[in-house]
Amino acid sequence: MFGSLNKRIQDYLAERRSRRTRLVTKDGRCNIEYGNVRYSNHFAFLADFWTTFVETRWRFVLFFFITSFTLSWFIFGLLWYWIARSNGDLTWQNPKPDHTPCIDNVIGLTTAFLYSLETQTTIGYGGRALTPFCPGAVALLIIQSLIGAIINCFMCGIILSKISLPKKRAKTITFSDMAVISPKNGSLCLSIRVANLRKTLMIGSQIYGKLLRMTNTPDGETIIMDQVNIDFLVDAGKENLFFVCPLTLYHVIDKSSPFFEIAVDTLHKQEFELVVFLDGTAESTSxxxxxxxxxxxxxxxxxxxxxxxxxxSKEGKYRVDFSNFSKVVPVATAHCAYCFHNIKGHHHHSRDGNDNEGFEVIEINDHPNVTKM
Known part of the structure; x- marks a missing residue:
């Protein structure tokens, strides 16, 4: 009993360690950090400030949004207060009854701040207004209006760009949590399922993969992240996919495939990461x-x-049942790619080894009224 529990704990820790060290997470984020970057290179981010702001997290964008407007209102409020003070318009300066103010009803710092806010936001309550007797106040009004318009355009552009980022469209494209290896059209294939949750198409979709692994060169050099190209096919080819419904991607495991030397009992002992990419253009936003x-x-x-x-269906409509998206069925499969190509009838029929609770293994005999795509 204790031996079984200890084995489960070790397997769990090994699985967590392998998942933590992956380069690309399941949702597509890259698990990488940069160190020892020269401080002089940080100015490159300031030079490309637009991209820096667009890639900034929402919490910081909202902070900059609030701070930029509030700070500009306060700074111009101080300038309006200085103009009113220079003209002797403030209450504590005891202006004469026939005194001509630069700004009506600006008699302190609070009213100067309110006038600055009303000016930049074009509210115009009517209680405070600029008089034409102070050229400096007219010039400041023009400057604040222009700066306010620039801040408005910049911040609204940042928010609109973040909302319309292409990676948001990628959230509605999902891959299967697991990949499977089984025979397909006379070949041993590694298969992955992908689905577009929106009815709008992805135009010019292309799918490819990279196998990341650590290798040693004949010269004794260790390559931490050796990348090997992995080609994927669908029934209709590999270019200009008609991505209107979920697709199953196939990688043929032949002698040129890096998976050729892997067998069923050595698969989970390997150390590699298969990264799958789907590039396309959204039909609705281009x-x-x-x-x-x-x-x-x-x-x-x-x-x-x-x-x-x-x-x-009987009405002639095509129906996609996403409840079966994460369901698999065991099939007779060779123990290894070499066995598949060289030893006929040497098959392995798997009924266990399902480590993902999201994947449901079911037994099926036939599927009437089902059309494969």
């Missing part, structure tokens, strides 16, 4: 976006296949 996800060996199921999720 903006390009990229969706990323990754799979580690513990997220690849050998001897399983995805359950079809597309059917055709």
């Amino acid at each position: 903006s390009s976006c990229q969706v990323r996800t990754s799979f580690i060996p513990q997220e690849i199921m050998w001897g399983y296949n995805f359950l079809p999720i597309i059917s055709r």
Whole structure:
């Protein structure tokens, strides 16, 4: 009993360690940090201040939004207070009854701040107004109006750009949590499922992958992040996909594939990360976006296949059942790619090893009224 519990704890810690060290998270974020960057290079971020602000988190954008307006109101409020004081308009200066003020009803710091706010926001309550007897006040009014317009345009542009970022469109494109290895059209294939949750298409979609692993060169050099290209296909090809419904991506495991030397009993002992990319252009906004996800060996199921999720109703409509998106079914599969290509009938029929609770393994006999796509 204690041995089984200890093994489970070790497996859990190993899984957490492998998940923590992945380069790309499941939602597409890159787990990387930069160190020892020269301080002189930090000015490059200030030079490209627009991109810096667009990529800043929302909490900081809202902070800059509030701070920029409040600070500008207060600074110009001080300038209006200085103009009123120079002209002797303040209450404590005891202006004469026939005194001509620069600004009506600006008699202290609070009223000067209110006048600054009303001027920059074009509220104009009518209680405070500029008189034409002070040229300096007229010039300050022009300057504040221009600066206020610039702040408005900049902050509204930042907020609009953040709302319309292409990566927001990527949130509605989802990959399967697990990848599967099973026979497909006479070949052993690694399969991944991807779905577009919106009805609007992704134009010119292209899908490709990168296998990240640590390798040693013949010269004894260790490459921490060696990248190997992984080609994916769908039934209709690999370019200009018709991404109107969920697609199943296939990577053929042949002699040129880096997965050729992997077997069912050595898969989860490997150390690699398969990063999958989908590039496309949103039909509604014409903006390009990229969706990323990754799979580690513990997220690849050998001897399983995805359950079809597309059917055709009696009315002739095509229906996508997303309740089956995370369901797999065990299929007879060779123990390794070498066995598949060289030893006929040497199959492994998997019925366990499902480490992801989001994936449901079911038994099926046939699927009437289901059309695969």
